[in-house]
Amino acid sequence: xxxxxxxxxxxxxxxxxxxNRVVKAIKVRTQEDISVSIENALQELLQGIAPEEITQVNxxxxxxxxxxxxxxxxxxxxxxxxxxxxxxxxxxxAGETKVLHGAVDYRGRIIEPxxxxxxEEACTFFQERNINRLAVACKFSQRxxxxxxxxxxxxxxxxxxxxxxxxxxVSGLLNWIRRANGAYYTLATREAxxxxxxxxxxxxxxxxxxCPVFLLKAxxxxxxxxxxxxxxxxxxxxxxxxxTLGALACTEELITSVVxxxxxxTADLALLLxxxxxxxxxxxxxxxxxxxxxxxxxxxxxxxxxxxLFIEQGQLRFGQRQGPAFCLxxxxxxxxxxxxxxxxxxxxxxxRVKEQLEKMAASLQLTPDNFSCQVLxxxxxxxxxxxxxxxxxxxxxxxxxxxxxxxxxxxxPQTIICLGGPALGLGKYWxxxxxxxxxxxxxxxxxxxxxxxxxxxxxxxxxxxxxEQNTYTTNIGGVxxxxxxxxxxxxxxxxxxxxxxxxxALKWQLKENAPWEILYEEGFxxxxxxxxxxxxxxxxxxxxxxxxxxxxxxxxxx
Numbered sequence: 001x002x003x004x005x006x007x008x009x010x011x012x013x014x015x016x017x018x019x020n021r022v023v024k025a026i027k028v029r030t031q032e033d034i035s036v037s038i039e040n041a042l043q044e045l046l047q048g049i050a051p052e053e054i055t056q057v058n059x060x061x062x063x064x065x066x067x068x069x070x071x072x073x074x075x076x077x078x079x080x081x082x083x084x085x086x087x088x089x090x091x092x093x094a095g096e097t098k099v100l101h102g103a104v105d106y107r108g109r110i111i112e113p114x115x116x117x118x119x120e121e122a123c124t125f126f127q128e129r130n131i132n133r134l135a136v137a138c139k140f141s142q143r144x145x146x147x148x149x150x151x152x153x154x155x156x157x158x159x160x161x162x163x164x165x166x167x168x169x170v171s172g173l174l175n176w177i178r179r180a181n182g183a184y185y186t187l188a189t190r191e192a193x194x195x196x197x198x199x200x201x202x203x204x205x206x207x208x209x210x211c212p213v214f215l216l217k218a219x220x221x222x223x224x225x226x227x228x229x230x231x232x233x234x235x236x237x238x239x240x241x242x243x244t245l246g247a248l249a250c251t252e253e254l255i256t257s258v259v260x261x262x263x264x265x266t267a268d269l270a271l272l273l274x275x276x277x278x279x280x281x282x283x284x285x286x287x288x289x290x291x292x293x294x295x296x297x298x299x300x301x302x303x304x305x306x307x308x309l310f311i312e313q314g315q316l317r318f319g320q321r322q323g324p325a326f327c328l329x330x331x332x333x334x335x336x337x338x339x340x341x342x343x344x345x346x347x348x349x350x351x352r353v354k355e356q357l358e359k360m361a362a363s364l365q366l367t368p369d370n371f372s373c374q375v376l377x378x379x380x381x382x383x384x385x386x387x388x389x390x391x392x393x394x395x396x397x398x399x400x401x402x403x404x405x406x407x408x409x410x411x412x413p414q415t416i417i418c419l420g421g422p423a424l425g426l427g428k429y430w431x432x433x434x435x436x437x438x439x440x441x442x443x444x445x446x447x448x449x450x451x452x453x454x455x456x457x458x459x460x461x462x463x464x465x466x467x468e469q470n471t472y473t474t475n476i477g478g479v480x481x482x483x484x485x486x487x488x489x490x491x492x493x494x495x496x497x498x499x500x501x502x503x504x505a506l507k508w509q510l511k512e513n514a515p516w517e518i519l520y521e522e523g524f525x526x527x528x529x530x531x532x533x534x535x536x537x538x539x540x541x542x543x544x545x546x547x548x549x550x551x552x553x554x555x556x557x558x
Contacts (some may be wrong), residue, residue: 004453
């Protein structure tokens with residue numbers, strides 16, 4: 001049995017899945033401390049279930065998102081070693097920076113040494129600003145981390161209290177700016193992630209669960225809880241990812257559709273093309289800062305079931321979430337209350353909202369029914385506008401363009417899979433009143449938890465080899481080794497990388513037969529004095545993200 005738990009802004013959803021079926025589904029209120037929400041969900045799920053029957057727990061967590069949104073990131077400084085040919089002052093970095101001399105070339109050779117006095121000056125600069133965490137990012141450090149390691153070791157000897165992180169430990173990507181930002185955000189969130197991990201471990205022990213725990217990643221896969229401490233940024237956007245996978249699991253294998261997840265606070269948008277979630281080719285952004293994280297092409301809109309209604313200067317307006325729906329004890333009327341009043345939701349009795357809704361409708365000289373329809377029409381119109389913006393972005397993605405070329409129906413997908421608590425009512429209204437092709441799966445209210453439970457574990461390896469120097473490096477800590485085979489072609493380089501990939505994947509608790517894919521591969525000659533003296537190879541491999549199986553609905557949920 002698999003457990004999947006998704007932490008939303010209002011509710012935390014949980015499911016137990018066995019043999020393609022949802023054995024149990026629950027909802028609990030999300031608490032400020034999300035580890036408490038997870039414990040409450042597990043308590044509900046495990047009532048009547050023996051803990052030893054659970055083989056795996058997958059979590060979709062809002063931890064990183066909350067730290068960023070609530071401005072609770074630990075302060076971090078950036079030490080940059082760009083080398084020649086790069087102006088770091090024209091690039092977008094996540095934090096305050098100091099630029100140092102030193103350089104590594106594209107083959108991993110040190111072509112300019114560090115200046116120790118500059119390192120000391122930079123440390124003094126950040127200490128005067130009460131910053132005791134430093135991320136170190138050298139261009140091409142993933143091919144030779146020596147300069148990054150030298151800085152880390154030197155500062156640690158001078159000031160053991162300083163917390164440091166080298167960018168090669170975060171990513172093996174060539175993009176230096178993304179790698180630097182990745183080190184920044186990793187160091188800024190690491191302590192909070194450690195606390196979260198410890199709380200989860202304690203909760204599992206309390207629940208007598210000894211199975212492995214995985215966190216949902218931005219690319220549609222999962223990684224072990226222990227590994228997430230090293231790569232915490234991989235878990236951003238896990239909510240929208242969970243809904244995308246849940247939509248797929250609850251519909252059909254080759255579906256092409258927009259996915260809209262309506263939570264209490266936000267509406268998350270994603271796209272499925274013939275059963276495959278659309279990836280953002282350039283990776284993820286955090287506060288518009290590029291980071292080295294593979295991510296689905298997703299968007300979030302600040303509209304949800306708990307979005308409050310206001311009348312300003314004779315016009316209907318939506319505000320920021322102030323609490324749950326009025327019918328559930330909240331302070332003001334919300335979208336959910338309108339759905340309840342019109343009979344599109346049985347969450348509460350229409351009588352609980354009738355008086356308040358009539359007053360608001362009267363202020364606009366509308367009947368309660370007309371007012372309620374106007375509210376839902378405006379709500380849907382805002383989602384539709386965001387959807388059109390997203391299509392313009394999606395159509396720039398290479399995977400979308402390939403789908404357009406190969407598809408028998410290359411026009412924009414018109415089908416919408418609607419998920420989340422308000423989905424059943426809003427989806428029905430959307431379909432009936434506006435003629436949209438809207439699918440609301442039977443398990444729409446807990447689809448995110450289903451997506452989390454069924455997500456495959458993904459592992460990525462970036463491989464770089466230089467046959468002249470007879471060395472290779474990978475993104476796994478930037479570790480350099482000696483080539484034990486002569487590589488003469490990209491095919492041979494791919495096979496060598498695949499061996500390393502399979503050896504390392506076992507540490508991620510992956511099965512030997514896990515499906516994998518080539519992300520990129522290239523090779524070129526190293527020429528000196530008009531002679532070829534070696535070759536450079538780069539290969540990227542990853543286990544394929546997606547879901548393990550599809551859900552079979554019971555007849556009463558069909």
